[in-house]
């Protein structure tokens with residue numbers, strides 16, 4: 001049975017959607033632990049309610065990113081992670097960390113990458129006047145919000161949207177695609193070829209909501 005370790009910084013709703021889907025669909029998977037970079041991350045409560053080890057690696061206790069990431073690596077390896085799922089983990093990871101987990105480290109970003117990497121994606125999508133926005137699950141490589149795309153979900157931008165209404169629509173889409181992408185990984189269906197992810201057998205890697 002494969003083991004997943006999830007890294008969060010806040011609410012943890014994506015983590016929750018993955019765990020609930022796994023329970024509903026009875027995936028043969030072990031949620032080996034959730035790690036947050038501070039104690040106030042709400043998602044830790046859900047982990048505890050499910051009996052999933054909830055671990056805090058306080059980033060403020062580390063003078064450098066390298067030292068924080070080394071502590072993270074130690075915890076994740078001790079938990080025996082086959083897959084590391086970044087779910088709203090708001091720390092920039094060092095190249096050393098990314099290399100250590102290369103090919104088994106995935107992230108969700110609230111935009112249709114490569115559009116709008118970084119922060120405040122919903123505000124920026126509205127400012128840019130795009131008609132579609134969405135979310136992306138991707139393997140993590142060394143650039144911020146870069147890496148081979150596993151799947152995307154697009155949602156319309158509607159008249160009268162503000163960052164909150166648009167963000168809620170995107171978040172609902174995230175909750176659909178992140179469990180799906182994780183399951184594809186667990187089923188061994190993903191292969192990285194250059195900057196692309198091949199899914200076999202093939203299936204739509206973009207859903208329009």
Ligand code: GAR
Pocket residue numbers: 008009010011012013014015043087088089090108109110118145171174
């Ligand atoms: C999600 O919208 C996720 O896409 C975003 O943080 C939110 C976390 O929500 N991640 C990033 O912006 C990473 N660049 P959650 O804690 O409820 O899952």
